[in-house]
Amino acid sequence: MSKLWAEAKRLDVSNKGKKDELIARLREAQEEGGENSMPNKDKLKATKKTEQPKEETFISKYHELRLVNKSAYNKEVSGRVITVPGTSIQFHEGVYRTSDPDEIAFLESHPNFGNTFVKIEKKDQKKAVDEVIAERYKDLEAREKELAAREAALKKKEMAAKGQEEGAEMQKVKTGVRSTADQPKF
Secondary structure (H helix, E strand, O other), X not given: OHHHHHHHHHOOOXXXXXXXXXXXXXXXXHHHHOOOOOOOHHHHHHHHHHHOOOXXXXXXXXXXXXXXXXXXXXXXXXXXXXXXXXXXXXXXXXXXXXXXXXXXXXXXXXXXXXXXXXXXXXXXXXXXHHHHHHHXXXXXXXXXXXXXXXXXXXXXXXXXXXXXXXXXXXXXXOOOOOOOOOOOOX
16 A cells, blocks of 8 residues: 555645545546656746745734634544644734735635735835836935035135135235334344
């Protein structure tokens, strides 16, 4: 029976049920795929890449939020009570990421969807960041030119206030009284 299970796993056939049913499913799988069929690894990789759904992100207005997907229950087996564990979805720090289609469907159909938590769409941030940096850089260049023009205008105003042109030396002011400070003493 273990060989049948291994073969079922290799052919990707459900190994549940009775032995006769398993053998019938294995024969059908071999007829479809041919005798001793082993799919190419390239084909498997290609299908795995396309089958993987993208990761969805949900955010909550609560820091920690737990939603019960399937509740736990007690089951009696052979006179013993066994607790069958359930599944739940836990938001950590207000964020939950999943790529499981069942969980995504559960969250999107939940009554609190849109009120307590929402789904967020991720954009290609690399492109957006590059555009923002380019805009800021252009803004910086324009601002530097504007600052240089302001500085030149301010310098010109200062020179005009002092009564001189740019590059000319300051003239000595002569008054009617002779000063002896500029003349050498003998």
